[in-house]
Amino acid sequence: MYAQLVETGVKRVKSLEEMSPEERAFQERIDAEIKIEPKNWMPDAYRQTLIRQISQHAHSEIVGMLPEGNWVTRAPTLKRKLQLMAKIQDEAGHGMYLYSAMETLGADRDAEIEKLHSGKAKYSSIFNYPTLNWADMGAVGWLVDGAAIVNQVVLQRTSYGPYSRAMIRICKEESFHQRQGYEILLTMMRHGTQAQKDMVQDAINRLWWPALMMFGPSDADSPNSAQSMAWKIKRMSNDDLRQRFIDQTVPQLEFLGCTAPDPDLKWNEERGHYDFGPINWQEFYDVLKGNGPCNRERIATRRKAIEDGAWVREAAVAHAAKRQQKQKVA
Amino acid sequence: MTDNKNDLIEYLLRLGDNALVNGQRLCEWCGRAPALEEEMALMNVGLDLVGQARNWYEYAAELLADGRDADQLAFRRDERAFRNCLLVEQPNGDYAVTTAKLFFFDAWHLHTLKALSASRDARIAAIAAKGLKEVTYHLRRSGEWVERLGDGTEESRRRMLAAIDELWRFTHDLLAGDEIQQRLAGAGIAADAESVAAAWQASVEQLFERASLPVPQPASYFYLDGKRGLHTEHLGILLAEMQFLQRAYPDATW
Numbered sequence: 001m002y003a004q005l006v007e008t009g010v011k012r013v014k015s016l017e018e019m020s021p022e023e024r025a026f027q028e029r030i031d032a033e034i035k036i037e038p039k040n041w042m043p044d045a046y047r048q049t050l051i052r053q054i055s056q057h058a059h060s061e062i063v064g065m066l067p068e069g070n071w072v073t074r075a076p077t078l079k080r081k082l083q084l085m086a087k088i089q090d091e092a093g094h095g096m097y098l099y100s101a102m103e104t105l106g107a108d109r110d111a112e113i114e115k116l117h118s119g120k121a122k123y124s125s126i127f128n129y130p131t132l133n134w135a136d137m138g139a140v141g142w143l144v145d146g147a148a149i150v151n152q153v154v155l156q157r158t159s160y161g162p163y164s165r166a167m168i169r170i171c172k173e174e175s176f177h178q179r180q181g182y183e184i185l186l187t188m189m190r191h192g193t194q195a196q197k198d199m200v201q202d203a204i205n206r207l208w209w210p211a212l213m214m215f216g217p218s219d220a221d222s223p224n225s226a227q228s229m230a231w232k233i234k235r236m237s238n239d240d241l242r243q244r245f246i247d248q249t250v251p252q253l254e255f256l257g258c259t260a261p262d263p264d265l266k267w268n269e270e271r272g273h274y275d276f277g278p279i280n281w282q283e284f285y286d287v288l289k290g291n292g293p294c295n296r297e298r299i300a301t302r303r304k305a306i307e308d309g310a311w312v313r314e315a316a317v318a319h320a321a322k323r324q325q326k327q328k329v330a
Numbered sequence: 331m332t333d334n335k336n337d338l339i340e341y342l343l344r345l346g347d348n349a350l351v352n353g354q355r356l357c358e359w360c361g362r363a364p365a366l367e368e369e370m371a372l373m374n375v376g377l378d379l380v381g382q383a384r385n386w387y388e389y390a391a392e393l394l395a396d397g398r399d400a401d402q403l404a405f406r407r408d409e410r411a412f413r414n415c416l417l418v419e420q421p422n423g424d425y426a427v428t429t430a431k432l433f434f435f436d437a438w439h440l441h442t443l444k445a446l447s448a449s450r451d452a453r454i455a456a457i458a459a460k461g462l463k464e465v466t467y468h469l470r471r472s473g474e475w476v477e478r479l480g481d482g483t484e485e486s487r488r489r490m491l492a493a494i495d496e497l498w499r500f501t502h503d504l505l506a507g508d509e510i511q512q513r514l515a516g517a518g519i520a521a522d523a524e525s526v527a528a529a530w531q532a533s534v535e536q537l538f539e540r541a542s543l544p545v546p547q548p549a550s551y552f553y554l555d556g557k558r559g560l561h562t563e564h565l566g567i568l569l570a571e572m573q574f575l576q577r578a579y580p581d582a583t584w
Contacts, residue, residue, distance in 0.1 A: 062366065069360030076575035076584040077401045078384045081357075082377060088360055089373040096366055134575055134584070184584075191583040301361055309364020311489070312425045315482025322481060 002060035002124045002148055004216035004238075005288060006053040008227040010045050030232050035161035038104040046231050049224075050160055051105050052121070053233065055112040058098035059123035061091045063116075063298050067131045067140060076134060083180050084137060090173045097169060101162040117303045119290055126210050128292035135188060135196070135203035141181015143204075143211040143249070149174050150245045151215070159232035182252065189256050204253070205261045212276075213284045215242040221281075246274050334517060337510045338451070339393050340413065341520050343403070344557055345442075346386035347414035350404055351565070352435060353379035354572050355422055364425055371471060375432070378464040385457045405576035409566045410559040417500040419556075419565040426479050426486070426493035432472040433537070434497065438504050439465045441529040445521035454519065473537050480541030490543065502549035503556055505530060510557075 016024055022041055029036065036042055065088050072088060075081035099109045115121035126144050131137070152174065155167040185203075188196040216238040219225065228234040236244075246265075253260060264277030286292060356376030363369040387400035398406070418435055422428045443465055446458035479486040507515075507523025514520030531548075538545050554560045575584070 062361075062369075065369065066361045069357075072357045072360055073354060073571050074574050076405070076579075076582070078380060078387070078404055080584055081353075082380055082384070085353075085357065085373050085377040085380065089370055089377065092366055092369040092373065096370070099366075187583060193579065193582050195579060196582055305362045305364065308362075309368075309425065311483065311485045312364035312368075312479070315486030316478050318486075319478040319482040 002064075002151070002214075003053045003056035003122075004124060004214055005122065006049060006056060006224060006228065008045060008049045008224040010049075010224075010227040013226050013230045027230075030159050030230075033232075035164060036159055037161045045227075046233075047105050049228065049231070050163065050233060051102055051107045051112070054098055054102040054105070054163055054166075055107065055115075056122050056124075058095050058102060059113075059116045059121060060127065061095035061098060063123045063127045063302060064144075065091050066298055066301055067127055067129070067294075068137060070131045071134060071137050074134070075137070080137075080184070087141070087177050087180070090177065094170050094173070097166045101160075101166045104162045105160075113306065117299060117306065119299065122288060124214060125284065125287040125292065126207075126214050127298060128287050128294045129207065129210050130294050132206070133199045133203060135185060135199040136207065138181045138184030138188065138200070139203035139207045141177050142185060142252070143181075143207050144214070145174050145178040145181060146249060147211050147214040147245050149178060150241055150248070154235045154241065157232075157235050185256055185258075189258070200256070201258050204258050208260050208262070209279065209283075210287075212242060212246070212279060213287075215239075215245065217281070217284070218279075243273055246276055250274050334514060334519065335393060337514050338519065339390050340510050340557075341514055342386045342390035342393070342454075344413040344415075346383045346390060346403070347412050348418055348435070348439075349379040349386065350383035351412070351414040351568065352418040352432075353377075353383060354568060355418065355420075355428075355431075358422055359428070368425075375468050375471070378461075378468065382457070382461045382464070385460075389453055389457065401576070405573045406580075409561055409569055412559060412561065412565060412569070413557055414561075414565075415500070415556045416503045416554060416562055417497065419561060419568060420497065420500065421564060423493065423496070424489060425475075426489035427496060429472060429475040429479060430490065430493040430497050432468070433476045434501055434504060434534070436465060436469040436472045437530050437533040438526065440469045441526045441533070442521045445526060449520070450518035469533075476537055476543075477541040480538075480543045490541075494543065494546065498546045499549050499552060502551050503554065506551070506555075506557075508557055 014023070016027060019027060023043055026036075026040075026042060026046075029040075036046075068084060068088055068091075072081065072084045075084050099112075102112065103109060112121060116123065126147075131140065149171060152167050152171050156164055156171060158164045158167065185200050188200050192200075216222065219237045219239045222238055225234060225237060229237070250260070250265065262277045264275060266275055268275045283292075287295065290296075353376040356372050356379070359369075359372045361369070363372055383404065384400050387403045391399050391403060415435075417431060420427070420431060422431075440462070443458040443462040446454050447462055449455040449458065476490065479490040481487070505523065505527040511520050511523050515522040535545050554562060575582075
């Protein structure tokens with residue numbers, strides 16, 4: 001999940017009786033599964049929640065280029081280099097789709113990016129972990145994109161039309177990345193040396209828990225979920241999505257011949273699900289607050305890119321104005 | 331054919347190394363470009379170039395027939411064996427340096443691939459024809475940026491002039507031919523260096539006029555020659571980073 005803790009600003013979900021006629025018509029439309037479109041009336045809190053969620057999602061795509069950019073200059077073969085470059089290019093494209101979807105809500109892309117750079121807006125906690133060996137490129141594709149897909153597949157049915165349509169397009173490319181990531185790990189496990197197999201297990205050990213944290217706080221600690229679910233922005237709870245991810249990922253882990261860094265992970269016949277150990281929520285909130293291993297570096301890199309690029313963007317604007325002037329004269 | 335084989339391998343490595351080293355520099359921009367659109371564009375161009383490098387290396391590896399494959403040519407040769415022009419190994423600098431570097435290279439690349447599309451070597455003609463479509467886009471893009479920066483704000487113009495001043499000395503090495511290329515061009519296989527240089531000069535003059543930038547005097551030779559593996563000090567470090575995994579784990583499958 002690329003947007004894992006989104007404030008709704010709403011303390012309690014209103015019943016239909018408590019709503020104004022406009023609010024009630026809106027809720028009935030949501031309940032009838034009719035998509036909300038940019039020109040439709042919507043409660044301000046719905047609009048603001050979506051702006052926060054979609055911008056968080058967009059920021060995650062952009063910041064998410066950095067852990068991979070760390071290895072694109074060091075990819076071990078031409079094929080892997082090409083795959084990684086294509087993936088990074090897709091991510092920049094996803095960021096642009098999402099910023100466009102966000103702009104249909106009346107938000108401004110530059111203003112939202114400024115919030116990211118000043119630490120007011122969040123992005124996925126996962127991208128605050130460093131990529132320390134080549135297997136991380138496989139593990140990020142498999143686990144991180146895998147977790148994102150579990151969430152995004154459900155978001156294809158989210159109630160806001162432009163967001164839902166962005167998810168449909170993005171999911172197609174993400175699934176491809178996930179398979180490529182898994183194939184990187186499988187190649188290293190099947191045909192690799194012991195050193196390579198160790199890299200794979202090391203990558204999984206470091207990224208397993210952070211990937212599980214991508215689904216956000218447990219349902220008991222998700223004060224915003226009830227309203228997001230009532231608005232059908234969210235379609236499944238954090239814990240349900242996390243469980244779904246674990247259930248589908250553990251067999252893939254076993255197929256690789258690797259293990260999870262979780263002694264409590266085991267199949268529960270009665271529940272028909274995997275049981276798993278406790279998540280370190282202290283770490284989760286620390287990372288989200290900006291105190292994870294790479295938070296400072298990630299934001300510093302993005303801020304520097306935009307600041308160093310200011311003169312380039314100004315030049316483009318100035319040149320476009322000059323050209324327009326010339327055309328007017330001619 | 332056998333007369334030309336060694337020449338041909340050398341020439342293919344030059345084409346491959348030019349594309350790969352240029353692509354590697356573009357990878358360094360990841361996450362650092364001045365706008366999201368540019369993140370996409372730079373990675374897109376880089377992807378095209380690394381793809382082209384792979385095509386040239388695969389052909390070279392077949393001719394070499396010494397057990398090395400395209401990856402070994404890319405990741406296991408030292409800087410003295412690399413054949414890329416000096417221009418593409420230069421550091422990215424600011425966006426004006428990257429833009430000028432791309433434009434000078436793209437213009438050379440376009441005219442070279444145009445000529446190679448008509449090569450008597452069918453394999454070269456096919457690779458060039460495919461690359462030509464990509465490079466047509468590269469040149470349009472880098473040319474537009476030279477114009478935007480050259481004729482944008484005072485600041486962007488100052489930087490563009492500085493970038494041209496910084497890079498112009500490497501255009502001699504970009505354009506110069508040698509006996510190997512001459513022999514291959516004579517056989518109708520390679521591009522003729524002089525015709526490419528003339529077309530390149532025309533492209534630069536045309537664009538510089540639109541961007542109201544002065545065209546410097548032709549650059550002169552200055553004792554280094556990428557084609558002979560005599561590089562600037564930048565290439566060794568670029569290769570150390572790019573080749574690290576293949577060097578550290580030489581028997582690995584990735």
